[in-house]
Structures are given as structure tokens and as C-alpha cells.
Amino acid sequence: MTLRALKDAAITALVALGLFVPLVGLRTDVGPSGELVLRQRWGDVVILVALAFVGRLALLGWRGWRGDPKPASAARTEALRKAGLFVAPVLLGLAVLLPFIPGTGRYELDLGILVLTYVMLGWGLNIVVGLAGLLDLGYVAFYAVGAYSYALLATTFGLSFWICLPLAGLLAAFWGVLLGFPVLRLRGDYLAIVTLAFGEIIRVVLLNWVSLTNGPNGISGIPRPTFFGLTFSMSGEPDTFAGFFGIEPSPVHRVIFLYYLILGLALLTNWVSIRLRRQPLGRAWEALREDEIACRALGINVTTTKLTAFALGAMFAGIAGSFFATRQGFISPESFTFIESAIILAIVVLGGMGSQIGIAIAALVMIGGFEVFRDLDEWRMLVFGGAMVLIMVARPRGLVGHRTPSVVLRERRAIGAEHVAEGHG
Amino acid sequence: MATPILETDTLTMRFGGLVAVDAVTFTAQRDDITAIIGPNGAGKTTLFNCITGFYRPTGGALRLFRDGAPVELHHLAGHRIARAGVARTFQNIRLFPGMTALENLLVAQHNTLMASTGFGIGALLGAPRYRRAQKAAIAKAVHWLEVTDLLARADDPAGALPYGQQRRLEIARAMCTDPLLLCLDEPAAGLNPRESEELSALLRMIRDGGCSILLIEHDMGVVMGISDRIVVLDHGRKIADGTPGEVRADPRVIAAYLGEGDEGEDAA
Numbered sequence A: 001m002t003l004r005a006l007k008d009a010a011i012t013a014l015v016a017l018g019l020f021v022p023l024v025g026l027r028t029d030v031g032p033s034g035e036l037v038l039r040q041r042w043g044d045v046v047i048l049v050a051l052a053f054v055g056r057l058a059l060l061g062w063r064g065w066r067g068d069p070k071p072a073s074a075a076r077t078e079a080l081r082k083a084g085l086f087v088a089p090v091l092l093g094l095a096v097l098l099p100f101i102p103g104t105g106r107y108e109l110d111l112g113i114l115v116l117t118y119v120m121l122g123w124g125l126n127i128v129v130g131l132a133g134l135l136d137l138g139y140v141a142f143y144a145v146g147a148y149s150y151a152l153l154a155t156t157f158g159l160s161f162w163i164c165l166p167l168a169g170l171l172a173a174f175w176g177v178l179l180g181f182p183v184l185r186l187r188g189d190y191l192a193i194v195t196l197a198f199g200e201i202i203r204v205v206l207l208n209w210v211s212l213t214n215g216p217n218g219i220s221g222i223p224r225p226t227f228f229g230l231t232f233s234m235s236g237e238p239d240t241f242a243g244f245f246g247i248e249p250s251p252v253h254r255v256i257f258l259y260y261l262i263l264g265l266a267l268l269t270n271w272v273s274i275r276l277r278r279q280p281l282g283r284a285w286e287a288l289r290e291d292e293i294a295c296r297a298l299g300i301n302v303t304t305t306k307l308t309a310f311a312l313g314a315m316f317a318g319i320a321g322s323f324f325a326t327r328q329g330f331i332s333p334e335s336f337t338f339i340e341s342a343i344i345l346a347i348v349v350l351g352g353m354g355s356q357i358g359i360a361i362a363a364l365v366m367i368g369g370f371e372v373f374r375d376l377d378e379w380r381m382l383v384f385g386g387a388m389v390l391i392m393v394a395r396p397r398g399l400v401g402h403r404t405p406s407v408v409l410r411e412r413r414a415i416g417a418e419h420v421a422e423g424h425g
Numbered sequence B: 001m002a003t004p005i006l007e008t009d010t011l012t013m014r015f016g017g018l019v020a021v022d023a024v025t026f027t028a029q030r031d032d033i034t035a036i037i038g039p040n041g042a043g044k045t046t047l048f049n050c051i052t053g054f055y056r057p058t059g060g061a062l063r064l065f066r067d068g069a070p071v072e073l074h075h076l077a078g079h080r081i082a083r084a085g086v087a088r089t090f091q092n093i094r095l096f097p098g099m100t101a102l103e104n105l106l107v108a109q110h111n112t113l114m115a116s117t118g119f120g121i122g123a124l125l126g127a128p129r130y131r132r133a134q135k136a137a138i139a140k141a142v143h144w145l146e147v148t149d150l151l152a153r154a155d156d157p158a159g160a161l162p163y164g165q166q167r168r169l170e171i172a173r174a175m176c177t178d179p180l181l182l183c184l185d186e187p188a189a190g191l192n193p194r195e196s197e198e199l200s201a202l203l204r205m206i207r208d209g210g211c212s213i214l215l216i217e218h219d220m221g222v223v224m225g226i227s228d229r230i231v232v233l234d235h236g237r238k239i240a241d242g243t244p245g246e247v248r249a250d251p252r253v254i255a256a257y258l259g260e261g262d263e264g265e266d267a268a
């Protein structure tokens, strides 16, 4: 046992050595007179390799001590479900009250808006990935479509935010259907690759179609949202928010308004997902994730069912996109890179595919944590990568891996993660 | 009595050079249990996959007689065949393991339920029409859970049920689509003798309820006990077709099938 572990750790160290010699051991720097000099850092390599060796040994030791991981017992799954019932209202209450909690300033509200945007995106993508089991790596494309739809409609035609919001959602859904039609015949990895490419294509088009999108310079001067026609300007006129309600004008009003706006939109996403999950359409999505062939044998039109999931997910991304545009006042293709898709997908997977509360917590921890640890600079990515790996090792099905039945005859009991399928595309 | 429910006409399915189903012509009568037997690899499952639209036949025709008028199944997409009234179970069970038994049966009623949702909007807002449809769907599911003796497991995930119960749940799920023709691929495989007895009783009950059955089975006790008619395949060809008594006495069947019967039954 110990010998095996030592051998295993030695192999790990060897692999680490092979990796770190070129990556860390050799480094080119610009010398004093502008020429390249090769610097050797063998000390660092030794430290890293030793770390890999010790780390692997510790991991093996821990595994041996803990024994084989067993699926969470029914009782534990059940306890977790009950805890979720309790945590969800608390989190919701906190979210609603946040602007009034003493000590909440501009920074906290901005962070709250950011987190809620990702919560909404996570819930939207959850329809596609978590419920229907379709791996979509290009989700940010629909976010971009929504953002540009609002920006262009508002700056060219002067349409108001409240008209553009549903329009942006519909346009994104339309693109979702357009992409979905040819693509949804593909399964698993192939679907993932094509959606990934689609996300990049949209970004490249936005970059290069300069006459429409202004290319890399982006679109600026996007109208800010109004409170049912009342603007948030500082002038205090009767047609502004502050003037109408007779309060002191303050820049925080707009931030609070934006905060509640995204909270409302996120909750709408949540409400629709939860309602749909208990209905034939949502059940068909989950059935599709579990077994597509059985669905076909039951007379379910697999293509249209997948398309509705794709379109609905895209719609919520589009709505979130137009919120993003109105909040920033400026958008450019920079904001819609692949890393955004990856972050949203990570939120869904880490939170537990299909679980609303799990995704909310994952978004809070990931996005909030990302901001809070800003001081760590480049170590931030490393810390988060490590944290994600740890979560996936400890809870391979995400924070909340169990599934709650959509309909019950007698008593509602959670379904353990070991039974629930991830879907194959 | 003798009105047909399903007719295959020189049905052929080729995989490259292999002819898995070779010009098979037979008729299944309404309100009958028609068994399809044959040694391993005879092409029984392939025949089912053609009937239920998972494979597009290379040649020949398939007709389902719905209210007397024939429906040409070989032209329809898979999900349309199911909607036309052909339900099936799979040789290797295909339930939705992460969903409860009740949910499995509700997914089977997707199309009727969807029709009542008003493009999802009505259901989203809780329209009464949808609520009534949902109630009726649950009632039907409960009926089939009762019939298959699974009512106590209604809220358990299908993946957690023991093997025999999973087999029964798959039959219940197929029945929830209100089929005219139920196609069962080796429903007795892996069952103990008592469960096989119960299965025979269940299948008789389904037939007497007005649903014709097409049955692939290796368990000769079940086949001979409940079949009204037996079709025998060997290497993709139909080699016999008749009542259980006739088939049992047919020398070609004895040569092709019962000769290898020991092996076949062991494998099952």
C-alpha cells in the first residue's frame, strides 16, 4: 500500500518535472541592452516537483484513510434538501433587503448587481445544460445578441428600455432556434464544439461588421433605463426620479434601481424555470437528459423539445444582455469572450446541474469570491482553479447534486445524485 | 375476430452486407398476442426497431390498421409512429432512472398533456384546463401503477427499483401512451418463475383490455402459455407462422430454434 502510494507519487513528480522544466525552469527575459537572455530557475522547479510529490502522497493517504467514496445516503440527501428549503428564503430575503442593510454602499450594490447577473445567466443556462442535458459552450453568444439588440435598437430607433427588453429576449431566442435547428442533431462533444464555435463566430462578426456594430470600438451612449419614464439625472427636475418623489437626488438611486431590476429579472427566470419543470415541457426536457431514445419511443418530438429549451435559455441570456448594456452604457465585443461562457457553465456545473439554489450559491461564491480576492492578482485564477477542482473531487455532482421530483403522489423525497443522468447532448 | 392490426410486407433490413431481416411478411391480428421467437441474432429486435421507427427499413412495407384504415408506418418519423399508437419496451430497460415512477408515467402522457397547456403559457399561469388534464394524467398513471403493483413505489426513482419492478414500470409507461399495439422486447428476461407468472397474467389482462401485443420472448413457458399466434424467425427469415401447437410441431422450428434452445434459454 505505502509502496504503491510512493510509486504513484513518484510518477506524479516525474510528470510534474516534465511539465515544469520547460514551463518554469527556463525563462526568457529582455536583457539590459534589449537582447533576450535565458534565465534558469531550477530551484523553483524543485519546489514545484516536491509539492506535486507531497500533494499526491497526501491525497492518496487521505483517500486510503477515508475509504472508498460511497454515494450520499438517502438520509443525507434528504437533509440537504430540507436545508435547501431553509436556505433559499434566507438568501432571497437578504437579496431583497441588501440595499437597506446598513453599511451597504455603492461597491456592495455594484457587486450585488454583478452577482445577480451571473445568477440569472446561470439559471438561464441551467435550462439548457441542467434540465435538457445539452452541453452549450457558446451561451455568451446569446448574451451578446441581447446586449447588441438593445444597444442598436435604443441608439438607432430611440426605443425605450422596456420595449427593447422583450425584443432583445425574442431576438436572442430567434438566434437560439436558428442555431439549434442544424446543431441539435449532434450529440455530446460534437454539440459542445459547434456551440463553442458559434459563440466565437458571433464575437468575430461583432468585431468585423464595423458599419453596424462599430467593431472593436463598441457602442457607447446607450440610454440608461428609466423608472417608468422618470430618469435618474441629478438635476432634480419634476420629470426625474428624485424630483417626482421629492427626494434628494443621489447617484445611488439608479444603482438601487438597477439592483432591483436585475433581481426581478433573475427571479422571473427562476419562476419560469421552476414552473416549467413541473410541467410537461420541463419534464420532457429532463426525460431527454435521462434517455433520448426512450423519449422518442413515447412519441415525444425530440427536436422541437430540444429547440424550446435552447430558445428559452437563449431568451433569458438575451434579456440579461440588454440589462448589461443599459447598465454599462457601453458595450464592445471584449465583454463576450469564451471565458464568459466558461464561467457561466462553471457556475451551473459547480452549483449542481438542475438545482436553482445550488446555482445561486455557486454564482455568489464564484463571482463574489472573484471580486473579494482581487488583491491576490494573478494568483486569483490559480486559487479558483484549485477550488473548482476540490469541489469536483469532493462533490462530483456539484454542490446540490440531488433532484427533487416534479410531482408526487404521497411524500416529496429527494432523488440521490447517483440516479440522475447528466445527459449526452 | 380476424381483423389485422399490423401487417409487414416483405420487410427487409440490411446492415451493409448483413441481411438482419429478410423479406419478412406476417400479419398480427387485433386483440391477439403475437409472439416473435427465434434464436439469438435472428433479427427479432431489428424487426421491432423497424416497426417502431428506430430503423428505416431497406425495403418492404409496414401497415398499422387504425380504425380500419391502414397507416403506412415506414414513412413516419419515430415519434409519429408512437403517436399513431405503437408503444414499445426495450430489451435492455430504458427508463428515466433519475425520475420517479410517477414522473416516468407522466412523461409518457406528454403529448396529451402538452395539448392542454396552450403552448406552455396556460400551464405556466395555472389555467384550469391544464389542471384538469394533469389530474387525469395522474389518475391514469395511478391506475397503471396499481395494475403493475408499483403503487407503493410511485415516489421512488425508477433507477432505484429492483429489476423486475423496472420491467413492469416500463410496460406501465408504454401503456400510458394509450397504444393500439404494444411491442415487448423480452419482458421476461431476468425474471424469476413467479414474476414470469405474474407477467403472463399482466399481458393477458392488457390484451383483454383491447390492446394487441407483439411479444419477443425466449422464455418458452411464457410464449407457449399466452400467445395466440407465433412467428418464428431464423437468420432474418420467417421460417414458421402459426398457433403454438403448430409451431411446436414444425420440424424446421425444432431444427432451427429448439435445437439451439438450451443455449438460447441459458443466454436469456
Ligand SMILES: Nc1ncnc2c1ncn2[C@@H]1O[C@H](COP(=O)(O)OP(=O)(O)OP(=O)(O)O)[C@@H](O)[C@H]1O
Binding pocket: B015, B018, B020, B038, B039, B040, B041, B042, B043, B044, B045, B046, B047, B091
Ligand atoms: N445497428 C446494427 N448494425 C449492424 N448490425 C446489426 C445492427 N443491429 C443488429 N445487427 C445485427 O443484426 C442481427 C440481428 O440482430 P437482432 O438484435 O435483431 O437479434 P435478436 O433476434 O434480437 O437477438 P437476441 O435474441 O440476442 O436479442 C445480428 O447479427 C446483429 O449483429
Ligand SMILES: [Mg+2]
Binding pocket: B044, B045, B046, B091
Ligand atoms: Mg433482441
